[in-house]
Amino acid sequence: MKIETTRFGTVSITEDRIIHMPFGMLGFSDQKRFVLFGHKEKSPFCWYQSIDDPALAFVVVSPFGFKSDYAVDADEAAEAMAWEDVDENDLELYVVVTIPMGEPEKMTANLAGPILINAGTRQAIQLVISNSPYTHKFPLL
């Protein structure tokens, strides 16, 4: 299928790459389908592009590249998503990167709101981590 995007033009993806977010991203709950694609070789960044809103895309990154001890509890999310018998190998975590306008050196990652993807069901949920030391503005530099 072809999807329209503001930043990348028309992109072809296979339907099995669609990631369904029943609850959407916080603040963008209307958008429930995304696709994840890498930026380029050796770049830590990926793009998390909305399928139905061409303008909506997030830069995401694996938290483990810069915070190797990062850990979240997936049980509550699994319950909310009605995931049963989750294979841990199917779970992927990404955090959203904020790059302030004109000040890319001040980029931060939101460790308090990671995206948990279940590759087995092709579904994802943005977690809200409270009661933790993780900040929503973790400096990447």
Added chain:
Amino acid sequence: MLIITRKLGEQITIGDDITVAVIEIKGAWVKLGVAAPKSISVHRQEIYQKIRAQNVAAAAISMADFERASVIIAKTPSRSEAT
């Protein structure tokens, strides 16, 4: 906004399957117990708003800033050993 006065131990119900109970009152602090289906997310408003605001800021990314950020990050040694 509906404003209701409740005593310690009393509850309110929202729809068919959400209840909020007043569990403890200590000075300016109120401890609430929320019972809701798993599909309903319940969070402290501050953290929810922070993540939401961060999403909105992140979604405003321009390709120019992204390309600059990519160059900067490529020149930065891996932080995997950092605390």
